[in-house]
Amino acid sequence: MTDTPGEAPDTDADRLTREWAERRDAADWSLADAFDVPGTYMEGNSLGPISDHAEAAVEDLLTEWRELGVEGWSESDWFEWGERLGSRIAPMVGAHEDEVVCANSTTVNLHTLVGTFLREAEGSTVLVNELDFPSDHYAVRAQLRERGLDPDAGLIQVESRDDRTVRAEDVAAALDAHPEVGVVLMPSVLYRSGQLLDIAAITEAAHAHDALVGFDCAHSVGVVPHDFADVGVDFAVWCGYKYLNGGPGAVAGLYVNRRHHGTMPSLAGWWGHEKATQFEMNERFTPAESAGAWQIGTPPLLAMAPLRGVLDLFDERGVTVEALRERSLALTDSLLDLAGERLPECEVATPRAPDERGGHVALEHPEAYRIGEALAARDVVVDVRPPDVVRLCPAPTHVGFADVWDAVDAFRAVLDEAAYENYEPPGGGVT
Ligand SMILES: Cc1ncc(COP(=O)(O)O)c(C=O)c1O
Structure with missing residues (x-):
């Protein structure tokens, strides 16, 4: 130290x-002077506290709503908030700007990304971690079921060692034992123990087995730098309300590597449509050529404004x-x-x-x-x-x-x- x-x-x-x-x-x-913290607050990995900047950003949005009404969609930049917030978070995760979007909730993003990549993968099972946050397994099981697959056979778990850790070698060994794995979904940081996994080594192991690989980075984005693009991660998801301090129920974030842009999302919705033609209201969905395609419906601006404020705070203080x-x-x-x-x-x-x-x-x-x-x-x-x-x-x-x-x-x-x-x-x- x-x-x-x-x-x-x-x-x-x-x-x-x-x-x-x-x-x-x-x-x-x-940045403590900018936050209002209830007590000795050791819960920033669960729900970050409110900041002056978050509050001010919500007030700004309310003013725009009051003054512009529906015109906010054309006269303000509301239409692009998902992409704009995504491009501001991109440097934190080592991504190109068009590889990140803020949209949906983490669990919804798990559904749409696991669903998408399970369809695209060569194999038909999903390798997860025994110590994952439960929602990850619920989503994987549901996506397997949607494909008519037996979740008990299709969800394969990497077990932890006696010291509760999981190593990239364990993931590689599980892939050797299960060559039918199509998607590897691992946490960046285990939500209980706080162990940080080796994302580069796990990505390499997955790709060596022709599997696609994604990470649940709920416990790392905003506190651990990532280099998704260089490492070649296929996809990632994270929460906006933990280290990013975006407030209860804040919009989540997702990453999709450029090589997958243009792929049909499993949960398609009009907000993921190609932007230039979104309002042509076409009968068929054309995915945006960016991670923006994995947005679904209208962005929840009130659940995004605090995050915008926190990013302003980081910029102002050069953090x-x-x-x-x-x-x-x-x-x-x-x-x-x-x-x-x-x-x-x-x-x-x-x-x-x-x-x-x-x-x-x-x-x-x-x-x-x-x-x-x-x-x-x-x-x-x-x-x-x-x-x-x-x-x-x-x-x-x-x-x-x-x-x-x-x-x-x-x-x-x-x-x-x-x-x-x-x-x-x-x-x-x-x-
Ligand atoms: C590791 C991890 N994944 C997923 C989730 C689920 O996030 P949400 O409830 O926002 O969908 C959480 C929530 O705490 C989490 O800690």
């Missing part, structure tokens, strides 16, 4: 103190995804050091190597659920994934080093005081 400039090198013991965290905050950049990644790694380093030293009762499920972790840290404890409740009562906002994972996300936009220290300190106090015993164990449905 970087030392505070102008000071004698910090010792390991220094780095565990709140004074060090405060000095580090004073020396580092942050790049590389800078966000550097700060995120420093914050998670500090969190891992503190957890290792002060929370020995917890097992750290996140890999320690910087190139193997995303933006959040998973701590395992049998009382995870009740610890989450007790932390919330102390204004430390974390989330819990059953049965035993507490996730802490020091999002680089708005969380500081002192916040990380405070979160771990509160965690320590909850354990010391057995404060979790004041809460009921989880009932039927935990988050």
Whole structure:
């Protein structure tokens, strides 16, 4: 970790103190002043907080709506918001501008992209990860069913190792064992453990087996830089409400490599039509020659405006995804050091190597659920994934080093005081 400039090198013991965290905050950049954050907010990988810029962008849209009414579609730039936001996000994912569009929700994008590429692929099964977010598997199973295929036979899972990691070699081995795989769908960052997978190596393995490959990047876009075009990824999806801070239910994003532009999307709709002739209202669908073809209906501008505001904030402050990644790694380093030293009762499920972790840290404890409740009562906002994972996300936009220290300190106090015993164990449905 970087030392505070102008000071004698910090010792390991220094780095565990709140004074060090405060000095580090004073020396580092942050966008915290632009955000309204409820408590010590370690949930940026679930729902990013509101920013002044997001709020202002919504107000601007409301004003346009009030003043222009339907003319907004012709007199303002509403018509192209999906493409415009996409081209602004393209540098974050290493894509050409026409390879990214903001549209739909992540789950809808999984449906349309898995559906499209399952049709285009040579093989007929889909290789997924055992530890995927459930919606990914629901969508894959549904798409297999739509093709008259048995989802139990058509969905093949790569299993994780004893240390909960999944390696590119495991994906390659699964492809060797299942030569009929047509589409590989993997997470960039595992939503529970926070492990960052090797996208380049997985893409190479998939292509070597003549399979198409896509990634669910919900837990990486906005905090980990990607290079989709150079690596040759076929498609990707992600959420707008996590590290991109686009607000609850924000529009999602998708990437489609140029070599697939012009392909018929599985969920075709008029907003994905070739732009120049969209309003000719032709009987037959002509896909846009860009990722824009995977839009479906009218873009949800109210779910897009906050994202537009956040991108303005990044531009105004000159914040790049590389800078966000550097700060995120420093914050998670500090969190891992503190957890290792002060929370020995917890097992750290996140890999320690910087190139193997995303933006959040998973701590395992049998009382995870009740610890989450007790932390919330102390204004430390974390989330819990059953049965035993507490996730802490020091999002680089708005969380500081002192916040990380405070979160771990509160965690320590909850354990010391057995404060979790004041809460009921989880009932039927935990988050
Ligand atoms: C990894 C991952 N994939 C997919 C989704 C589903 O996103 P949505 O509910 O926006 O469709 C989520 C939601 O948290 C997620 O974390």
